[in-house]
Amino acid sequence: MPCMSSLAHILSGVVAAAFEAEGLSTAFGVVRVSDRPDLAQFQCNGALAAAKSAGKNPREVAQAIVVRLKENQDFSRIEIAGPGFINLDITDETLSRYLSETAGDGRWGVPTIISGETIVLDYGGPNIAKPMHVGHLRASIIGDSLRRICLFAGYRTLGDVHLGDWGLPMGQILAELETRYPEWPYFDDAYRGPYPAESPVTMDDLEEIYPAASQACKLDEGRMERARLATRDLQNGRAGYRALWEHFINVSVAGMQANFRALGVHFDLWKGEASVHELIAPMIEDLREKGLARESDGALVVEVGEESDKKEFPPLILTKRDGAVMYGTTDLATIVERVRDYNPFRIIYVVDQRQFLHFEQVFRAARLGGIVSNPETLVHAGFGTMNGPDGKPFKTRVGGVMKLEDLITGGIDKALARLNEAELAADMDEKERQEVARKVAVAALKFADLQNNRLSDYIFDLDRMTSFEGKTGPYLLYQAVRIQSLLRKADLPEGGNSALRDPQKAGISLSSADRPLALLLAEFPDHFDAALRNYTPHILCDYAFRLAQEFSSFYGNCHILSEKNNDVRAGRLALCELTLGRLLLVLDLLGIEIPARM
RNA sequence: GACCCCGUAGCUCAAUGGAUAGAGCACCUGCCUUCUAAGCAGGGGGUUGCAGGUUCGAGUCCUGCCGGGGUCGCCA
Structure with missing residues (x-):
């Protein structure tokens, strides 16, 4: 019969009973490992707080508890110290027995959550056509560790890599390739035959093309406009773009898998933003019917401000002026999908803390739209930025990011x-x-x-x-x-x-x-x-x-x-x-x- | 400008409102003819950014200030 908790937790039960017998709340009985191992093995500080709420002298309260605890054979020493700390040592027999009882079943005293609830974890988030860099390390390994922790606790877990495969960068690359290679069949609307099975670009090509495309769009509004149009056309299902895009995915995912394999990071799901494309239109329709989605400056938005906000809260944009969707839209639709497919107890997003506002917008929209019923379902487990020795976001000496x-x-x-x-x-x-x-x-x-x-x-x-x-x-x-x-x-x-x-x-x-x-x-x-x-x-x-x-x-x-x-x-x-x-x-x-x- | 986060040893970081604020690195002194020296034992190093406040008790909570970072509708 394994012990279902830590020693301190078990001792808390004993001390709490003593407090209860004195007519005090069991909450005061919390025992923890002593922060002064030279004085005692365990300590209970509850007498101080209890004395305050009961209007008594702390040492007298502690004394009454100690008298009751003396009856318990598990303690080898019980003393009051300072203003009313209760210091506790346990016998070697008690310690030995605990260690023996919690050995052998592989759980070492950790109780199993037997509800069997599902937790979806969203981590990694690598982008198509971009090499993984040191910035992806944190999301990947924190997320993978949290997945393992939830799994050991007894939850069913699903780690989803959630690829960045549907946004403007895709359009930027498509537009760049169309500029460079207008003769490719992918860009010929009259082309009817099957597209080549072999990718016309390698991962190395993409690593060169994406920064070039991104830079071109930054400098030239015309190029940016074409990238936006390409993004929209991709999302609307233009066949040549889709075929080329699938090649991007395949060569990129192969590279990511090599990285994740080397790191020992596991994913159960290899979905991406594009996976939920079909869910977006009905979701938007539903939000319209509920009166939550409305036009604003040509975009379609959901207002997510609340009374308690200290400053004006920007709305979640569902569709831009040009009709394309944003990552908030796909994130919202991904919640729709996860709720439908897995009915999760939690969805944990292991994403850079700087995206706090974004997730707050998405989470509020999900609650407003009734996509999740329990507000605690959605959790953003954000992480801090990885900085260089100068305190600014990490860059290599040559200015790029380290792969x-x-x-x-x-x-x-x-x-x-x-x-x-x-x-x-x-x-x-x-x-x-x-x-x-x-x-x-x-x-x-x-x-x-x-x-x-x-x-x-x-x-x-x-x-x-x-x-x-x-x-x-x-x-x-x-x-x-x-x-x-x-x-x-x-x-x-x-x-x-x-x-x-x-x-x-x-x-x-x-x-x-x-x-x-x-x-x-x-x-x-x-x-x-x-x-x-x-x-x-x-x-x-x-x-x-x-x-x-x-x-x-x-x-x-x-x-x-x-x-x-x-x-x-x-x-x-x-x-x-x-x-x-x-x-x-x-x-x-x-x-x-x-x-x-x- | 508004809002959020951070400020702890020379450096990098810990510390559910509790007692004497801890590790690692770096520096100094010892220890390999006994189980792996990627190790062990020991030492020096601190006004927890500053000033108030709440509390029996504050690195931790509140207010102000200084310093750093981040975010603030059509990127992800």
């Missing part, structure tokens, strides 16, 4: 160099060495990004992102690999460690050298819960690092395999297994793969 592919291969090269220095790599074949280097490099990249608070901007520093020492992904891998190696040498009996398998008999014997690690292991459900509730993978990064660090300290201070006392040896091996299990899980939740050796 994601170059970032990854650069990291792999550095990892290979590090591997070659170490003697361990000598007996690896070329393929294994490459794969280990890729895992190390990707771990470095992902951890360097994910450890930052999702919402705050952060400085992109190439050297730091491909650093393997200190608070880095490779450090975590290294600790996990060391534990794996140690456990292989431990020659454990079939079915695992007796200290875990038979907790009633042996238990995990603890000492001052390993107790901090044991306590930290018991914290896992709290950190998972915080990461899930707030959509913040960095919480798990921090926990994983602390766990690895605590283990490394333990490993350095205690020689495990040569331990003479069988109970102590078994207990320490059990802690190794428990640490490895959590480390592997947390790394998996972060989307980080572990090599067998490094």
